[in-house]
Every structure is written in structure tokens, then in C-alpha cells.
Amino acid sequence: MRRRRQESRWIHRWSRWLVAGIALIGALGTGYLTIAKLTGGGACPTEGCDRVLSSPWGTVFGQPLTLFGFLAYGTMLAMAVAPLFVNVDKNKALRQKLETWTWPLMFMLASAMLVFSGYLMTVLAFELQAVCPYCIGSALFALSMFVIILLGNRWDDLGQIAFIGLIVGIVTIVATLAVYAPINAAGSPNADVAGQAGPPITTASGPAEVALANHLKDIGATMYGAWWCPHCHDQKQLFGAEAAQAFNYVECAEDGQNPQPDLCRAKPEITGFPTWEINGEFYSGTQSLARLAELSGYSGPTNFQR
Template sequence: MTNTRLTSRLGSRRRNEPGRRWIRVLMAVLATIGAIDTGAITLKRWGLIGSLTCPGGAEGCDKVLNSVWGSVLGQPLSLFGFLAYTAVLVLALLPLVWKGEQRAILSALSWWGLFLASGGMAVFSLLLMGLLVFKIQAFCFFCVLSAVLSVALFVLSLIGGDWPDRGQLIFRAVILALVVGLVGLGWAASVDRPAALSTRGTPPVVMSASTPATVALAEHLKATGAVMYSAYWCPHCHEQKEMFGKEAYKDLTIVECAADGVNSQKALCDQKNIQGFPSWEINGTLDSGVKPLARLAELSGFKPADPS
């Protein structure tokens, strides 16, 4: 009896699968768009490609993607989005190209995989939208696009799957939302600590102590006209300042580029075509990214004093 029921169910799924083929194809298309979206952001954050054109304004995208919520485990958050979209793409297409008797079983399992993957992505994307609106307070087209794609994929997984027990499906959806939501909220709160050290428009307080060497380097950079272009909300800018320490960084010439930052010089940053933060202008040359102090000394021609 059990084998007959299983055979009947698999036969029914095999007959229904061609009718849902278009859903798999559509999910594959959306997942490909998402992979391109997140992949381009990841390559930009790794410095492998140039600046991206962000509809709605590049400043908002920079503010979101370079915020404390823009990285996980030292890697761009977009990298994990790329991996998630790639997983959805594989799950959507694999049953369409698979040959053999196991195709029906693979198809059924893949719908559960699509449901769990896209559901988790949708919940996490909505959490990120909340951070974007209430904490970061900026608009990022790439982030909104990813959220829309994630929700669309989840809806399509609900439409396309053969769900014999809707009650069980709803129960699992609630559990999935609670787990992803709680983990996401915990992560968001844990990385918010640097931002909590600053008020609106003001960068976090530098806590590390300076050394005679970092003070001397900062004084040399200022004397030779070196400029650091920064944004108060940029964690990488704070990281660069921490390398100098709380005494030395005050000797640097730092230009605030955020429009809502204290003492903003956004017009100058636009004139200089600043694409990322921090950016250093040394001897008339612009170079973006956090720089080791030894590299800054090399670029500026700084020669440490001979201790002898």
C-alpha cells in the first residue's frame, strides 16, 4: 500500500512538473539577475572592478554597502547573497536537466530546497530593508533590487511546489521566519556597537593610543598636503583612524564627504570624484582603501627619525 501511494504521488508530480517548468525557468532568470547584482557588488568591494552606477545616487549605495552591516566575517555581505542566489539557480535548473528514474524525487526535494533557501533570503532581506530605512537612512538600488528578487523567488517557490499538506508548509514557514529573523536581529545588534559610539553626522570616537611614530607620520602627511577623504558612517575610515591613534589622527587633514556629516565638504569630494572611503590624496594622486601606515609613509616619502 505504501509503495503504491508513493508511486502514485511521484507519478502525479511527474505529470504536473511540465506545467511548473516555466516557474523553474523564471526562478532561474531571477536568481541569475540576483547573482549578477550581488556578484558585481562583491567584485567592487574587493577592488577588482571600478565604480558602479547606482540609480538613485552613488552616495546612498556607498553609505549602505560600506556601513557596519555591509560585511560579515570580514567579507562583503553581498558575497553571501551571491552564494545564495547561485544555490537557488542550481536548485531551479537541476531537475530540468537531470535524466533518469530519480528525477521525480530530485524535483520534489528541490522544491523544498527552493522554499527554504528563498524563504530565508526573503526574511533576511526584509530585515536589511529595516536597517536601511531606520538605521542607515539611505537608499541603495542594489539592496532594494535584491530584496524584491528574494521575495519574488519565495512567492514562486510557494506557487511551484507540490505541497500536499498546507498546514505543515505554513508551520515550517513560521519556524523558518523566526529562526532567520532572530539570528539576523542578533547579528545586526552585535555589529551596531561602533555606530553606537557616534551621534548623527559625527564619526565614532577613536580609542587607540598613538605612538611617537604615528604622530610623526601624521604631522608629515599634513605638512606635505596629504588629504584623507572620509565619511562619518564609514567603518573603514574609522579603522584607518584607529591605526594612527586618538592623538595622531587629529593632525591629519580629513575631509568629510557625507552630505549630512558635520563640517561636510561634499562639493569638494564631488569635484575630486571620490568613489570610495577612505580615499587618500598624496602628491596629487588619489588612492582609495585603508592603507597600512608603512604604505602611507612610502607614498608620502616619510623617513622615520633615526633612533640613534
């Protein structure tokens, strides 16, 4: 009994520091991914991570999902350390008040993060069928914080805490399904074609973008890419939804729509995605529309929107 009480006191004493440490690591990771995504830099060391971040599930309200992860981890970190910086000898009442208020809030946030992470793990396993170390790590962080918060405080009423966790879980899963409902409901031009299509193109095409796309098609220029590739999506976003359907595109991922992986492998010049083949020359990486116009000898309107 004495040994059990000592273990209990230990977890109670260090629980906030443990949660703060996990939240700090999570905030640094999601912060890095958010900056890399917003600046167009390479973020993920594996193909699976790129698939997740460039998929429809990688964006919420037009912003990278990692941004919301950063905000969640940052909020958890702030709540975990807030009472620790109050001198208990000088202001015991304030510290006690912060302890009282932040514990249930931390539990609610950890519950929401755990449920949301569980949903994303399901998507990762059954929809994207990819291995994303960042995503798995984040889910483990959420689980760890949930367990530490649950065991690290002397809860007066465990039944009430269980009820709060249940309500938060239901609200979180309903809100998550509502946010991601357009992914399954949205009708893309290739919705009836088997295979992964990648995130939808959300930008509009202007006359100049359409004219350039038609010119590229007429001269036989081809873009080689993969549905999970974020830079391929960025390239199509520059053209806009209408123009992106006009030029020649070859899907190199075997699980994409109308894939032609053998054709891609037969061209050793393709070392990354996207790669453009224009007049027998290969150009790797996302190209500006002005650059594509120059490379292809385009002479039409150049008042591109992006």
C-alpha cells in the first residue's frame, strides 16, 4: 500500500511537467510542418507524410491541418505550465484556482485530440493506406497526454469525468465528420474513375491559364506527377480547376486514377514530381506559368492570375 501511494504521489507531482514536455515536442513538430507547408518547402521525410498533408484530410477550412495541431499543442502547453509559474508561498489561492480550472480543460482538450487522432488513424489505414510517422507520433502523443492527465490528478468524481469525456468525444467526432463531409460528397470530374484522385483544385482559371493549358496540350507537353504529391497539387492550383483538366497529365502513382507507372519508370529523367516534358526536354519541380509559357513558346495572353 505504501509503495502504491508513493507512485501516486510521484505521478501527481510530475504529471503537468510530463504533459508540458509532450505538448512542447508536438508543438515544435506541427509548427515545423505548418511553416514548411505554407512556404512550399519540403516537409516530410517519407512518401506517406506527403500523402497525408496533400490529401483532402490535410486541409481544414483552407488551412493546413498541422496549424490546428500546433494550436492544440500550444494551448495544452500553456494550460499545463500556467499554475507551475505561480509561487505557491506568495499566492497559494491563485495557484489553486489555476489548478482547479485547468485540469478539466486539459482533460477535455486531450479527449478531443485523442478522438480526432483516432479518426485520422482510421483514414490513414483504410483511405490513404500510407505510413506517416508524424501522424502516428502525434496520435501517440495524444494518447500519452490523455493517460497522464487522467492518472495525474486526484479527481473528486470519476463518474463526472467519464461523462465529460463521453460528451467531448461525441461532439468531436460529429464535428470532424461534418468538416470532412465535403470530401466524400464533392463531385470531381473523375469521381467515377477508380483510384485515388488527390485533393480537389480549388482555384479558378482565367482565360490566360486556359489558353496556356491548351497550348501545352497542342504541342504535346506533358506533366508527370502523383496524386499524393503536394507540389503537383500546387502546380495544378496555379492553372486552376478548368485549365488543370486541359493539359496532358500522366499519373505515376500505381494507386492513382488512370495510372501509367511503367511509362514513368521508362523515363529516367523523371527523378521527382512534378516533372514537365516540353519539346523533348525535362523540367523538374513546380514551374511558374510564366516559365512554362517561355519554355513552350507560348505567345498568347500572359495576364496569369497567379
